[in-house]
Amino acid sequence: MTLRIITLGTSHGDPTIERFNASTLVEMPATSLLIDCGTPALAQLRRCGTDLARVRHLVITHMHEDHFGGLPDLLKYQSKRMPPDYELDIWLPEPEAEEAIRAFYALAHRPLSPNIRFHGIQAGPFTGLPGYALTAIPTDHFSNERKSFPSYALLLDCGGKRVLFTGDLSVDFHDFPRGISADLAFCELTHFHFERYLPVLAEQKFGRLVFTHIGDEWHGEENVARWAAIAGKLPYPSVMAHDLDTFTI
Numbered sequence: 001m002t003l004r005i006i007t008l009g010t011s012h013g014d015p016t017i018e019r020f021n022a023s024t025l026v027e028m029p030a031t032s033l034l035i036d037c038g039t040p041a042l043a044q045l046r047r048c049g050t051d052l053a054r055v056r057h058l059v060i061t062h063m064h065e066d067h068f069g070g071l072p073d074l075l076k077y078q079s080k081r082m083p084p085d086y087e088l089d090i091w092l093p094e095p096e097a098e099e100a101i102r103a104f105y106a107l108a109h110r111p112l113s114p115n116i117r118f119h120g121i122q123a124g125p126f127t128g129l130p131g132y133a134l135t136a137i138p139t140d141h142f143s144n145e146r147k148s149f150p151s152y153a154l155l156l157d158c159g160g161k162r163v164l165f166t167g168d169l170s171v172d173f174h175d176f177p178r179g180i181s182a183d184l185a186f187c188e189l190t191h192f193h194f195e196r197y198l199p200v201l202a203e204q205k206f207g208r209l210v211f212t213h214i215g216d217e218w219h220g221e222e223n224v225a226r227w228a229a230i231a232g233k234l235p236y237p238s239v240m241a242h243d244l245d246t247f248t249i
Helices: 041-047 071-081 097-106 141-145 198-202 221-231
Strands: 004-009 023-027 032-035 055-059 088-092 116-120 133-138 152-158 161-165 184-189 209-214 238-240 245-248
Touching: 004 041, 004 184, 023 041, 041 071, 071 097, 071 116, 221 238
Parallel strands: 032 055, 055 088, 088 116, 161 184, 184 209, 209 238
Antiparallel strands: 004 023, 004 245, 023 032, 133 152, 152 161
16 A cells, blocks of 8 residues: 655745645545645645545644645635535634634635534544544644644554654754654754754654755755755655655655
């Protein structure tokens, strides 16, 4: 069995001339999972030829607009274009956000399909997922703004393969999900000092590490070379992702 993961958007908090906002697609044998939905997630899904009828699950890791701003486009498309029996389950770290999403959608005077359902996220395993297991791991991303709101990393288990998605983290890296072995891991590269916390990353048991959510300081040929020199010290292979890169395990 093969998992196919596409980094639809790999920028930090704002789009850059090279990268769009955060969104990652996981294609599994029976269904597809979308992790975050920054703009323009729908356009990226269509450009990479995704069968949108297979996208049945969407998880927002935290309520920053670069991670959920593409929701109106996606919900409009799924409501208009999908067959009547299509279902989409959306998990929100703050369940009260559903009201705001529905209000925004109502501004366009469009009916939201009753088959689009919202759920809250709690720490621990998700329930009712067919063919794979997903676990929410609390992080502390909002501490960077001296606030306290939910944010999550995610651990995916499917067909004997494990993939870790860190989501956005804290400046001091205290919330990095340590001690989780994974065939493939995706880690943000914006909010913490990469070289300072390289020893923490080096202790992890990863088959491969993909850096995403890339900050401006890593753009440009010289900065990419600087990143590569640091990342080359890790005991496993790593890569800096770009929009529409594909990773398989």
